[in-house]
Amino acid sequence: MSQADIAQVGHGPGYEAPPFAIPSKKLVMWLFIISDAVTFGALLYGYGYLRNASSNWPTPFKFNPSIINVMIMTFVLITSSLTMLIGVRKSQAGDKNGAIKWTFITVFLGIVFAGLHLREWMSMIHEGVTLSHNPWGSFQFGACFFSITGLHLTHVLGGVIALTVVAIGYKRGRYKAADMEIWGLYWHFVDLVWMFVVPLIYLLNIEK
């Protein structure tokens, strides 16, 4: 058994069985995901404390365009999770072309999401929001908004690059169906984080 095979499916017959009966790569991805979940948790807790402690926290998000934009972004990202799932299932069934097609649809949806996100950022910046200043109230609003949504956007862009590399590698035979599944896990995690970012960052700060 080669080093690559050991990394792919666990350990060889002469070694102990892989923990939790899953490939080592998959376990590493799960461990990365929980550590990343805690990172986002820390940021959201920090934001929660700042928001709670501030008497003039801004509530700038209008239904049109901000919340509508967020609704579209949410729809796009959740749909991309479904397309990723279909891509993984296709790869597990040995349908290489189907797997690549659905993975690239996921990548496309990720790029659409990033574009919508940047549009939202540009409109905020246009209204005068920076990391340390905004025209409405507590100066920490911009730092919270840009750091949390920025970290999420970085994850989306990282996922887009990773899925592209894995899909091309899968097409060339460098990566296997298990690799598609592992990066699928990462993509679903990015989707799950967004489910917490939307209500806490956007919906708690809508203009009424």
Place this chain on the structure above:
Amino acid sequence: MTGTMREESLKSDIIVYIIILVIAALQIVLAYTPGTIGQHTLEFLGLAIIQAGLGIMFFMHLFQEKRSLMFALIPATVFVLLMMNVFWGESFRIVHMKPWPN
């Protein structure tokens, strides 16, 4: 995996996808209903946890892995997140109060 099993799996994936979308829509409706920030935070967090649970169990297939993996990952993560809530609060309090009673 047989063709029929794959079709059934896809069907359940689509059902979970629709439920997650419906919950996301419900959050937006709730955001425009009257209520305090505290009430809204609890409602949003509750719904987001349901969405995340569905995603972890059905999209990430943690439900289909060995139970020991789930028990190794979930309680530890929840514990760290809850402790963060305690320690951060204490760290703010301790700046303004004496660290020990007189």
